[in-house]
Amino acid sequence: MNRAFTLRRARFVMLCLLPGVAFVAVFTYYPMIRGAVIAFQRYNLFDVTATPFAGLENFRAVLAEERFWTALRNTGTWVALSLFFQFFLGFGLALLLRRHFPGRALYQAWVFFPWAMSGFLIGLLWRWMFNGQFGVVNDLLLKAGLIDERIGFLATPGWAMTSVIVANIWYGVTFFAIMITAALQSVPGELYEAAAVDGASRTRRFWHVTLPHIRPTLALIVLLRVIWILNFPDLIYSMTGGGPAGGTDIITTFLIQQVIGGDYGRAGAVGLLVLGLLLSFSVFYLNATRFERAR
């Protein structure tokens, strides 16, 4: 009786899990594993009759490319600057939204709107706004007297990077604001009452009560965000296509160009390098923040 029951249970569990596991195994894990294998083969989409084992040839070819290193440097700039401004502006916004005021829910709904758009559309939107001739950003800067003549934002390497980062900041601030608002709400009110009884000022309460309490959450949000920004070629793809001359290429737009070019061997190698980068960053970061907490 009991045995039959557990058998029935096991069958139920397996039946319920089977569809999801099957989809993920076939269309996610299998291609990833095959990609890792292809990275060590000579594999060009336009000649799949011969796919010999190539050892580290693809990796050597990628690492010898100037464009790969530019993309890697750009990835650092892209992630660091986007993250920095998204975090601090988002934190500021969260602090302003912390106390209730009339219309707060409506306000949150409105500033939430970039989240309904895809990175692709946001890239297009800002590509038009940063247009060198008819772009509204140039127009506003001219009107404000900040520049004397129009700037070809997306045609000049330094400006192009600045432009895509501005677009990304615009997109990401709300995410941080929402996450940090939730984190702030998780701080128990009694802690503040106790601190107030002890005569702590508002600034002191922030540094000694709020911040320590939400620190682990902040650490996790930042980690998720770094991974996400790194994996976010959509915006750059539609805004500049990685140009001018690779000036806004990041590692993931570089990867997509390899796939479009049909050299799957190299694409596989870049994929593994991206994976290595993600993993080593996560491990390094988790260790660093754990150290912080233990201290």
Add this chain to the structure above:
Amino acid sequence: MRRVAALAATAAKAVVLAAWLLVTLFPLYWIVVTSLKPKPEIFSVPLRYWPASPTLEHYAELFSFADFGTYLLNSLVVSLVAAAVVTVVGALGGYTLARFAFPGRGALVLAFLVTQMIPLFIALGPLYLLMSDLGLLNRLAGLMVVYVAMLVPFATIIMRGFYERVPVALEEAAQVDGASRLVAMVRVVIPVMLPGIAATFVFAFVQCWNELFLAITFIDSEDSKTVPVAMNSFITQYDIDWGSMAAATVVSVVPTLVLFAVIRRFIVEGLTAGAVKG
């Protein structure tokens, strides 16, 4: 004195909040205005911040010169079917993960979480080969299948969270009354979770609606294009018809805006559920 200071602080806060709202909404405003300007007005200086002679010609072009009706229908079908399948598969898997302890459960959750960290386009090449082997290139069914695979881990994990909030006693009561586990799940648990299920469905729908890289890799025949694929082909190296592009942007973003407004509360919950633990 103190009241004056407090008043000044409130005013400063209001100004900052208003400024940010302006920054957030201006790009949307600008794309709408662009879509309503006749072509010569879009490409002329000085810029006008309100169309001198508003027109719907760009919207009309989308459906006459481009086959935007087909693209919209394709996007709608793919997103609806994929989101429905994802929701059902996620509901089944999430239930099992929430209610049963079995060997390998932790490993399974981890395997699902890992896919959320690694973007699917990392394996774009091999995925293309697989789709080609299965005869799924240039077919909406192919996109549906890949989208389901892409979203199942998220749906399963978020559903598990929703189930965990439904008291087990509720189900047990139904089972004592003689209902089987599946019947108990459908009749008792599902109604309680309806808002969460709706949110999962909408979220999946929007993800499919917006997806670009997989779609441009697998689809290039006119009659199977989804909206992002079609818009991507509007981009040529040196020239973009910004009037049509603006109109297409507005048309493709309106459905997601409406849906997100409806389930905003649940999205916030979903986003924060994983990361924030009190």
